[in-house]
Amino acid sequence: MAGIKTYIEESYNELVHKVTWPKWNELQESSVLVLVASIMIALVVFAMDFVFGVNNAEWSWEGILGILYRHVLVS
Numbered sequence: 001m002a003g004i005k006t007y008i009e010e011s012y013n014e015l016v017h018k019v020t021w022p023k024w025n026e027l028q029e030s031s032v033l034v035l036v037a038s039i040m041i042a043l044v045v046f047a048m049d050f051v052f053g054v055n056n057a058e059w060s061w062e063g064i065l066g067i068l069y070r071h072v073l074v075s
Contacts, residue, residue: 022030053063062070 049063051064053066
């Protein structure tokens with residue numbers, strides 16, 4: 001039980017005295033960066049779904065490549 005108490009005391013000491021926490025404006029800048037990166041990744045995934053089609057039985061969109069394959073390559 002003494003090991004757990006020592007662990008908690010050392011963890012508290014490190015978090016309070018040794019960790020450098022970001023300032024409010026740095027935190028906001030990082031949050032905006034994460035938001036922009038998330039939107040960009042979502043747009044890339046959307047574009048890939050649009051081009052290749054979504055494999056969903058309820059949605060009939062087969063993608064641009066599916067249309068090309070069906071109308072150009074098969075005929």
